[in-house]
Amino acid sequence: MKKVRVGLVGILRNARGHGVQCQLNKKVQIAAGCDVSAAGREQGLKWYGVPMYASQAEMIKNEKLDAVIISTPNWTHRQLSVEALKAGLKVLCEKPMSNTLADSKAMAASVKKYKGFLQIAFELKTCPIMLEIKKIVDSGAVGEIKHIHFLQTPGQKENDWKVSQKLSGGLFIEKLCHQIDTFRYFLGDMKSVEVYHGPNTARHYEVMDNCYATFAFKSGAVAHISFITGLAAANEGLKESDYPKYGHSLRYDFIGSKGSLSYSYWDRSLMVCKLVKHKDGSWKSELVSKKVFKEYSAAGLYESFVYQDSDFIERVWKGKKELFTAQDSYKTMQAAFACEESAKRNKKILL
Numbered sequence: 001m002k003k004v005r006v007g008l009v010g011i012l013r014n015a016r017g018h019g020v021q022c023q024l025n026k027k028v029q030i031a032a033g034c035d036v037s038a039a040g041r042e043q044g045l046k047w048y049g050v051p052m053y054a055s056q057a058e059m060i061k062n063e064k065l066d067a068v069i070i071s072t073p074n075w076t077h078r079q080l081s082v083e084a085l086k087a088g089l090k091v092l093c094e095k096p097m098s099n100t101l102a103d104s105k106a107m108a109a110s111v112k113k114y115k116g117f118l119q120i121a122f123e124l125k126t127c128p129i130m131l132e133i134k135k136i137v138d139s140g141a142v143g144e145i146k147h148i149h150f151l152q153t154p155g156q157k158e159n160d161w162k163v164s165q166k167l168s169g170g171l172f173i174e175k176l177c178h179q180i181d182t183f184r185y186f187l188g189d190m191k192s193v194e195v196y197h198g199p200n201t202a203r204h205y206e207v208m209d210n211c212y213a214t215f216a217f218k219s220g221a222v223a224h225i226s227f228i229t230g231l232a233a234a235n236e237g238l239k240e241s242d243y244p245k246y247g248h249s250l251r252y253d254f255i256g257s258k259g260s261l262s263y264s265y266w267d268r269s270l271m272v273c274k275l276v277k278h279k280d281g282s283w284k285s286e287l288v289s290k291k292v293f294k295e296y297s298a299a300g301l302y303e304s305f306v307y308q309d310s311d312f313i314e315r316v317w318k319g320k321k322e323l324f325t326a327q328d329s330y331k332t333m334q335a336a337f338a339c340e341e342s343a344k345r346n347k348k349i350l351l
């Protein structure tokens with residue numbers, strides 16, 4: 001079996017997850033890696049025992065690669081992915097596409113120009129729990145989805161580039177693009193977005209940390225995000241299993257014409273209800289099923305490299321197309337940037 005020769009672009013932090021998946025995948029040969037930091041290159045050599053370069057350009061020049069996995073800060077994605085596409089490599093690039101909409105557009109355009117393969121890491125579309133929810137929705141069990149609500153109350157993050165408005169692109173770019181992409185996955189094209197935000201609770205954040213967004217869809221459905229950082233205890237060392245007790249929520253609620261579906265990550269539960277007509281003429285939600293997962297990682301319950309990366313490798317190996325196009329990811333980015341604009345201008349933005 002000819003293995004897929006992968007170059008890892010970026011070694012530390014999030015990139016390690018991709019590296020581990022590559023090490024576990026029998027169809028992959030990690031051929032080389034690159035990182036701008038010496039610490040990254042040193043660590044990469046220890047983890048993978050392959051040549052490490054200071055730039056992707058140098059790596060591409062010296063190694064025979066089939067694909068690269070880019071996991072570097074947002075503002076580097078355009079340059080790196082276009083460079084790799086130009087060299088004829090298949091690319092899996094971390095979300096968001098970039099910290100600017102212009103860069104995101106250029107990335108989608110270069111896929112056309114080089115007839116390339118660029119997949120953005122919107123991994124929820126390969127995550128088993130999302131696929132299970134999609135299966136239930138597609139079965140018609142809860143009817144037509146009219147409303148999706150996403151609630152997240154995380155703890156505050158450290159003071160790095162992810163909380164810088166300019167470097168990250170903003171909360172909706174760096175973080176909530178996953179949810180916007182998921183909404184589009186279930187509800188199709190959007191019409192408009194509108195964001196309200198209160199004062200930040202984390203004083204070291206430039207990005208919003210206390211806001212509400214409403215998305216209107218062409219189908220007439222609506223979706224909401226409530227993102228509140230001020231609620232949860234962010235104590236270092238808190239066990240994930242204790243999160244629900246300390247104010248952390250991470251849940252999706254789907255409201256359909258015939259019932260509803262709720263998925264709560266920290267409670268590890270998936271609940272389906274259907275609307276039943278009672279003798280007195282009233283309609284009430286009744287529980288159809290409630291599944292409680294034993295472990296967080298067992299079913300790839302939320303964000304997960306496992307399924308996304310193996311899907312990417314399988315596609316490269318078989319010479320298949322991307323799971324979804326860069327143009328589709330660009331539409332998600334358009335909506336995410338519209339959210340930032342809506343918050344800034346205090347107005348609804350039409351898409």
Ligand SMILES: NC(=O)c1ccc[n+]([C@@H]2O[C@H](COP(=O)([O-])OP(=O)(O)OC[C@H]3O[C@@H](n4cnc5c(N)ncnc54)[C@H](O)[C@@H]3O)[C@@H](O)[C@H]2O)c1
Binds near residue numbers: 010013
């Ligand atoms: N899919 C997800 O859910 C998820 C989760 C976390 C992070 N991310 C994304 O992953 C990306 C990386 O995040 P991070 O926190 O690991 O970033 P980071 O700042 O820790 O950088 C990661 C690595 O990239 C290296 N690097 C920086 N510029 C480079 C360049 N031009 N060429 C080669 N290497 C370079 C750094 O030295 C570092 O080792 C971001 O885009 C982030 O949004 C995605």
